[in-house]
Amino acid sequence: MDNNQVTIHDIAAILKIDSSTVSRALNNSPRVAKKTKDKILKKAAELGYQRNHLASNLRKSKNFTLGVIVPRISRHFFSTAIAGIEETAFKAGYTVIICQSLESFEREKSIVETLLANRVDGVLISISMETKNYDHLLGLKQRNIPYVFFDRHCNINENSNVLIDDFDAAFNATQHLIDQKSTTIAHFAGPQNLEIYKNRFKGYKSALEKNNIVFKEELVFTSSLMENDGKLNVQKMMNLSYKIDGLFCANDVIAIGAIKYLKEINIKIPEDIAIVGFSNESISSVIEPALSTINQPGLEIGVAATELLIAKITNEGEKLKNETIIIKTSLIERKSSLRNS
Amino acid sequence: MDNNQVTIHDIAAILKIDSSTVSRALNNSPRVAKKTKDKILKKAAELGYQRNHLASNLRKSKNFTLGVIVPRISRHFFSTAIAGIEETAFKAGYTVIICQSLESFEREKSIVETLLANRVDGVLISISMETKNYDHLLGLKQRNIPYVFFDRHCNINENSNVLIDDFDAAFNATQHLIDQKSTTIAHFAGPQNLEIYKNRFKGYKSALEKNNIVFKEELVFTSSLMENDGKLNVQKMMNLSYKIDGLFCANDVIAIGAIKYLKEINIKIPEDIAIVGFSNESISSVIEPALSTINQPGLEIGVAATELLIAKITNEGEKLKNETIIIKTSLIERKSSLRNS
Numbered sequence: 001m002d003n004n005q006v007t008i009h010d011i012a013a014i015l016k017i018d019s020s021t022v023s024r025a026l027n028n029s030p031r032v033a034k035k036t037k038d039k040i041l042k043k044a045a046e047l048g049y050q051r052n053h054l055a056s057n058l059r060k061s062k063n064f065t066l067g068v069i070v071p072r073i074s075r076h077f078f079s080t081a082i083a084g085i086e087e088t089a090f091k092a093g094y095t096v097i098i099c100q101s102l103e104s105f106e107r108e109k110s111i112v113e114t115l116l117a118n119r120v121d122g123v124l125i126s127i128s129m130e131t132k133n134y135d136h137l138l139g140l141k142q143r144n145i146p147y148v149f150f151d152r153h154c155n156i157n158e159n160s161n162v163l164i165d166d167f168d169a170a171f172n173a174t175q176h177l178i179d180q181k182s183t184t185i186a187h188f189a190g191p192q193n194l195e196i197y198k199n200r201f202k203g204y205k206s207a208l209e210k211n212n213i214v215f216k217e218e219l220v221f222t223s224s225l226m227e228n229d230g231k232l233n234v235q236k237m238m239n240l241s242y243k244i245d246g247l248f249c250a251n252d253v254i255a256i257g258a259i260k261y262l263k264e265i266n267i268k269i270p271e272d273i274a275i276v277g278f279s280n281e282s283i284s285s286v287i288e289p290a291l292s293t294i295n296q297p298g299l300e301i302g303v304a305a306t307e308l309l310i311a312k313i314t315n316e317g318e319k320l321k322n323e324t325i326i327i328k329t330s331l332i333e334r335k336s337s338l339r340n341s
Numbered sequence: 342m343d344n345n346q347v348t349i350h351d352i353a354a355i356l357k358i359d360s361s362t363v364s365r366a367l368n369n370s371p372r373v374a375k376k377t378k379d380k381i382l383k384k385a386a387e388l389g390y391q392r393n394h395l396a397s398n399l400r401k402s403k404n405f406t407l408g409v410i411v412p413r414i415s416r417h418f419f420s421t422a423i424a425g426i427e428e429t430a431f432k433a434g435y436t437v438i439i440c441q442s443l444e445s446f447e448r449e450k451s452i453v454e455t456l457l458a459n460r461v462d463g464v465l466i467s468i469s470m471e472t473k474n475y476d477h478l479l480g481l482k483q484r485n486i487p488y489v490f491f492d493r494h495c496n497i498n499e500n501s502n503v504l505i506d507d508f509d510a511a512f513n514a515t516q517h518l519i520d521q522k523s524t525t526i527a528h529f530a531g532p533q534n535l536e537i538y539k540n541r542f543k544g545y546k547s548a549l550e551k552n553n554i555v556f557k558e559e560l561v562f563t564s565s566l567m568e569n570d571g572k573l574n575v576q577k578m579m580n581l582s583y584k585i586d587g588l589f590c591a592n593d594v595i596a597i598g599a600i601k602y603l604k605e606i607n608i609k610i611p612e613d614i615a616i617v618g619f620s621n622e623s624i625s626s627v628i629e630p631a632l633s634t635i636n637q638p639g640l641e642i643g644v645a646a647t648e649l650l651i652a653k654i655t656n657e658g659e660k661l662k663n664e665t666i667i668i669k670t671s672l673i674e675r676k677s678s679l680r681n682s
Contacts, residue, residue: 074420095455098439114436118459
């Protein structure tokens with residue numbers, strides 16, 4: 001084994017203990033028992049482990065800059081999450097630079113390269129709708145730059161995430177439509193390569209099952225959830241032989257597109273079709289009828305993700321610990337779904 | 342004169358011609374007459390002018406990154422301007438990094454430092470409400486990094502700007518209120534250290550004068566134009582002895598705050614008070630009554646500013662040319678000001 005290449009992971013694998021414990025022991029942390037520490041130090045010496053001073057130094061020459069990658073800054077959820085990020089970063093002395101993937105995988109890739117070139121200290125990322133593999137994030141891992149996913153994450157266990165419970169929120173939204181006497185409920189779903197939209201779909205399906213409503217594949221319309229998709233989906237939906245009386249949308253933007261078009265063709269909301277969206281865009285409380293939706297606390301998510309990221313940046317010994325924080329959501333009931341009011 | 346320090350500006354000053362002409366001549370541009378070119382080359386040799394190769398080389402090691410500094414990404418105008426910036430930058434192969442000053446001069450300063458450390462190729466900037474001096478931009482100038490102001494600029498002639506005609510837009514907004522039979526018109530003004538708000542105030546004042554309406558200092562309320570300022574200003578306004586029947590606001594956000602509070606206290610819009618805002622936020626077309634406003638074409642402004650910046654980055658010979666591009670605005674008439682409809 002080439003001495004220069006012995007890592008804490010090698011030591012951890014040989015001793016069958018966590019890399020984080022090895023890291024702590026080598027950093028002389030009081031949180032590691034004397035006995036374990038001795039064992040680790042002995043093995044490290046034996047293998048000729050040398051702390052990667054170059055990496056260490058690089059890590060220490062901080063720029064005090066955090067990179068943020070979001071699909072779109074103009075979405076209410078992302079702009080409030082960014083407000084939480086800025087607030088928390090500023091308090092800790094970091095400047096925030098924001099980049100938009102605009103839902104393009106290619107752009108997301110080149111943004112990661114730009115952030116690497118700019119030697120940011122850490123990255124907060126919510127992936128694009130097109131992102132199906134995560135090789136472009138390897139550069140961050142290799143250079144030891146911590147990153148935290150928020151909202152749109154990928155299904156890799158070893159990452160740090162700040163999320164909401166999309167399944168649970170979608171279940172509640174659908175249950176609410178059922179409580180409001182909807183029996184044939186359509187779902188405007190998002191791209192199923194993203195965990196969040198997969199889980200919203202699952203929550204919808206599960207609420208139907210729990211209420212003994214037969215799930216029908218034809219009532220699910222998948223798109224990239226833009227306003228115009230709302231109109232297109234309603235047109236397709238109206239061509240079906242089912243009498244649809246409830247609609248759960250995976251975001252507010254497509255729900256607003258649907259409402260505008262349903263009004264044009266004189267379908268009454270909520271009498272004919274009750275509608276619930278997702279994310280609580282600012283416009284949702286002002287359109288007529290106001291849109292029921294899931295409140296996704298962007299500010300809180302931004303704060304939690306930034307706190308987690310800064311902890312990973314500053315606490316070298318802890319940086320291998322990955323955790324997932326779940327932030328609570330709530331259903332906001334407005335006119336678009338309330339038949340009894 | 343130290344030879345190393347002779348710049349094209351020195352040559353320009355001595356010969357009493359434009360720096361841009363000197364630059365073109367030294368770059369052997371066909372756009373400079375043979376006679377002028379000879380004169381410039383002679384003087385350059387005489388003074389011992391040496392092209393700054395270091396700066397030249399630095400300029401050539403491009404990152405293909407543009408930095409954008411805006412007060413707030415959540416404002417409709419800025420998010421549409423950013424959309425225009427992204428679109429234009431992407432076509433030219435640049436990645437865009439966005440930073441928010443959140444109206445703080447301190448933050449704006451540290452953002453400029455961050456962008457400098459990140460070696461961006463150019464900067465698009467719309468200054469904060471607190472910004473009263475521009476020393477923090479000197480670092481960009483010294484390192485030969487071009488920058489273009491959009492919307493919120495500073496009153497230095499030698500800069501490049503993409504602006505709207507704020508005076509003209511404000512004049513039209515106020516004239517419209519007068520046409521709608523308002524005779525006592527208040528103005529909710531923005532911070533007067535910013536050129537844009539100064540010009541909106543001047544446009545308002547000029548329209549009054551043109552219509553022989555006496556300008557009254559007491560009817561002008563200056564604030565940082567947040568939604569809550571709308572309520573506070575209305576409260577102050579209602580304590581005056583004047584019967585105010587028209588209101589021109591320097592942005593939509595404060596106008597919306599005013600509308601919400603006026604409705605609470607049962608003042609009828611537009612019957613009692615006709616209102617016009619500025620910028621056309623998305624929410625302005627949906628609130629009741631819909632807000633008349635100035636359409637500030639963000640997308641177009643973003644595109645023009647980016648084209649200008651990229652021209653300055655890529656066209657070394659032209660980079661000293663500073664110009665100001667004015668983008669046309671229009672008045673959008675909605676219910677909040679239309680008394681005859």
